[in-house]
Amino acid sequence: xxxxxxxxxVNKHFGAxxxxxxxxxxxxAREFIVFLGPxxxxxxxxxxxxxxxxxxDSGEIAINRERIDHLPPGKRGIAMVFQSYALYPHMTxxxxxxxxxxNIGMSRxxxxxxxxxxxxxxxMPHLLERKPGQLSGGQRQRVAIGRxxxxxxxxxxxxxxxSNLDAALRTRTRLELAQLHQRLQSTMIFVxxxxxxxxxLADRIVVMNxxxxxxxxxxxxxxxxxxxxxxxGFVGAPAMNFIDATLDRSSGNATARFSDGISVxxxxxxxxxxxxxxxxxIRSEDVRIVPPGQGNADGVVDVLERLGERTLIYIRLGDxxxxxxxxxxNSRVAVGHKVGLAFxxxxxxxxxxxxxxxxxxxx
Amino acid sequence: MADRLTxxxxxxxxxxxxxxxVDIYAPQWRNFVFVAPFLFFFxxxxxxxLLWGMWLSFHKADTFSSGDxxxxxxxxxxxxxxxxLQSVWNTFYFVLLTVPTLALIGLFLALCLNRRTxxxxxxxxxxxxxxVLSVTIVTLIWxxxxxxxxxxxxxxxxxxGATAPAFISDPSLAMIxxxxxxxxxxxxxxxxxxxxxxxxxxxxxxxxxxxxxxxRWQTLRSITLPSIKRTFILVIIIQIVLQFQLFGxxxxxxxxxxxxxxxxxxxxxxxxxxRRWDLGxxxxxxxxxxxxxxxxxxxxxxxxxxxxxxx
Numbered sequence: 009x010x011x012x013x014x015x016x017x018v019n020k021h022f023g024a025x026x027x028x029x030x031x032x033x034x035x036x037a038r039e040f041i042v043f044l045g046p047x048x049x050x051x052x053x054x055x056x057x058x059x060x061x062x063x064x065d066s067g068e069i070a071i072n073r074e075r076i077d078h079l080p081p082g083k084r085g086i087a088m089v090f091q092s093y094a095l096y097p098h099m100t101x102x103x104x105x106x107x108x109x110x111n112i113g114m115s116r117x118x119x120x121x122x123x124x125x126x127x128x129x130x131x132m133p134h135l136l137e138r139k140p141g142q143l144s145g146g147q148r149q150r151v152a153i154g155r156x157x158x159x160x161x162x163x164x165x166x167x168x169x170x171s172n173l174d175a176a177l178r179t180r181t182r183l184e185l186a187q188l189h190q191r192l193q194s195t196m197i198f199v200x201x202x203x204x205x206x207x208x209l210a211d212r213i214v215v216m217n218x219x220x221x222x223x224x225x226x227x228x229x230x231x232x233x234x235x236x237x238x239x240x241g242f243v244g245a246p247a248m249n250f251i252d253a254t255l256d257r258s259s260g261n262a263t264a265r266f267s268d269g270i271s272v273x274x275x276x277x278x279x280x281x282x283x284x285x286x287x288x289x290i291r292s293e294d295v296r297i298v299p300p301g302q303g304n305a306d307g308v309v310d311v312l313e314r315l316g317e318r319t320l321i322y323i324r325l326g327d328x329x330x331x332x333x334x335x336x337x338n339s340r341v342a343v344g345h346k347v348g349l350a351f352x353x354x355x356x357x358x359x360x361x362x363x364x365x366x367x368x369x370x371x
Numbered sequence: 372m373a374d375r376l377t378x379x380x381x382x383x384x385x386x387x388x389x390x391x392x393v394d395i396y397a398p399q400w401r402n403f404v405f406v407a408p409f410l411f412f413f414x415x416x417x418x419x420x421l422l423w424g425m426w427l428s429f430h431k432a433d434t435f436s437s438g439d440x441x442x443x444x445x446x447x448x449x450x451x452x453x454x455x456l457q458s459v460w461n462t463f464y465f466v467l468l469t470v471p472t473l474a475l476i477g478l479f480l481a482l483c484l485n486r487r488t489x490x491x492x493x494x495x496x497x498x499x500x501x502x503v504l505s506v507t508i509v510t511l512i513w514x515x516x517x518x519x520x521x522x523x524x525x526x527x528x529x530x531x532g533a534t535a536p537a538f539i540s541d542p543s544l545a546m547i548x549x550x551x552x553x554x555x556x557x558x559x560x561x562x563x564x565x566x567x568x569x570x571x572x573x574x575x576x577x578x579x580x581x582x583x584x585x586x587r588w589q590t591l592r593s594i595t596l597p598s599i600k601r602t603f604i605l606v607i608i609i610q611i612v613l614q615f616q617l618f619g620x621x622x623x624x625x626x627x628x629x630x631x632x633x634x635x636x637x638x639x640x641x642x643x644x645x646r647r648w649d650l651g652x653x654x655x656x657x658x659x660x661x662x663x664x665x666x667x668x669x670x671x672x673x674x675x676x677x678x679x680x681x682x
Binding site for chain 1: 575576582594600
């Protein structure tokens with residue numbers, strides 16, 4: 009069972025504080041959507057409004073073109089996995105999974121069949137008679153997912169379900185969630201502030217900030233063509249480099265000039281750009297380390313971060329600004345070295361004062 | 372260079388071997404000083420009277436002398452005394468009347484008032500406020516309510532041309548009258564214990580239940596009540612221990628009457644020891660009460676000990 013979800017002009021206030029403003033979003037059936045954003049951006053509130061755990065002040069939410077925002081949570085045909093798992097502590101795993109089905113009067117045979125099938129999918133038949141207190145964090149997580157699966161919902165909602173797991177288990181569970189989505193082919197909405205989870209799981213990411221949607225797009229669209237300066241800075245680790253620049257729009261493509269005379273020729277058409285003052289943005293992997301004098305600029309190495317497959321190099325420019333560049337894993341650069349920086353203008357971005365982004369034309 | 376690096380390491384190793392490690396949790400005699408004041412009062416005010424009471428219960432004693440050793444004589448007399456047996460029955464009847472009522476009304480109030488509204492906060496304070504009154508005030512209030520002809524109850528019944536039940540003088544109603552006053556007086560503690568237990572149930576468990584299609588009744592039966600089961604047992608046991616010690620209400624409202632029907636064990640002890648000056652038999656009755664309360668307290672210990680299977 010799967011469903012498309014339509015959110016139209018939704019608003020939400022807590023007292024005098026506005027949490028979501030005129031938000032609209034269409035989610036296609038079988039899609040894995042991730043709401044990504046910093047704490048307090050409204051992503052969990054939006055998820056809880058879809059679940060029916062928060063009221064909608066104005067606007068509509070529809071599942072399969074049927075309006076559901078006035079229905080109680082249990083009547084919406086959705087299942088939710090909570091950050092804290094929210095298992096019933098006094099019930100066994102089997103009873104936890106059966107509770108929702110018993111409440112709608114389903115027959116014992118069907119309930120047992122569904123529980124056994126979910127336990128098989130999640131490889132936890134041996135846990136069925138245990139209580140949540142006897143399970144590890146990862147096992148509780150599985151039970152929470154199992155409790156959602158047995159309902160055969162129209163859509164699965166996940167509210168930061170991996171944040172209580174340790175790093176190794178988080179990576180494994182992430183992979184399992186991706187496999188589960190492929191297997192069940194259900195609509196899934198996943199809330200996180202972790203961009204790696206968003207990038208790896210999502211068909212489409214909804215980046216939210218400050219009560220609004222900043223951008224909706226595939227992970228690579230979000231990464232390569234961020235719609236705003238916020239998205240560019242929020243997605244990607246390390247964050248994109250931003251340098252204040254004046255534009256030279258005399259030729260077809262704009263050239264960005266920085267305060268200490270450095271200039272980089274971008275692949276962004278001058279015709280698109282009206283102002284002279286922009287923020288020049290470039291990701292660390294598009295800043296190569298070259299011998300001094302051979303790149304666009306020279307600087308001194310402040311800090312090195314060796315990640316194994318690559319080395320992140322934090323370089324102080326002549327005017328005091330810090331730029332993060334990237335080199336091979338076994339880079340010979342050391343702290344205090346003078347190095348050259350080669351900016352890949354083809355992959356650079358420009359951001360207006362209002363935060364709007366411009367990129368090179370798509371190939 | 373190599374020597375300079377290795378030398379200090381050797382020195383450090385030597386030091387670490389010589390220096391004894393300090394166990395900060397090791398018991399030390401000087402710590403006794405800190406518990407000595409408590410131990411002094413605990414021994415003189417609790418242990419000593421307890422043992423003396425036991426000793427007295429095996430002796431024929433009055434206020435002027437502790438006389439001959441009589442063995443179980445006081446206990447034999449006690450269990451042949453119809454008034455004592457009546458007082459044991461009265462106490463059990465009172466516990467049976469008050470404890471389930473306190474637990475159920477306390478739970479009901481807690482369920483109703485477990486919300487973050489101003490009204491709920493005011494009502495919580497109001498229901499708890501009776502607990503801070505002294506027994507004298509409580510019984511005074513309820514005497515005013517129950518007093519025949521001019522009492523509040525009589526007045527209200529009078530409006531409808533009916534006669535109010537005689538809660539103080541009717542043999543079948545007197546204990547119920549004391550129980551009503553007691554429930555009104557003591558309801559604050561069970562309500563607060565239930566409230567604190569209810570507030571410890573995570574909100575997201577209720578949200579999960581809402582998503583699981585549970586209606587109010589299913590949520591109460593399957594989520595709330597199992598979650599506060601331990602508190603429910605705790606309230607029952609605390610109240611059993613407390614209500615076994617009924618004295619003030621019975622003494623001030625009915626003086627144990629009519630015909631000893633509201634005389635609890637503590638009042639019997641008071642009468643025997645301090646009005647009839649039969650200290651030995653009074654002590655024996657105290658020991659019987661002590662054992663009854665001990666059984667309830669042990670039950671509390673056993674219930675709270677097995678916390679592990681709660682999570």
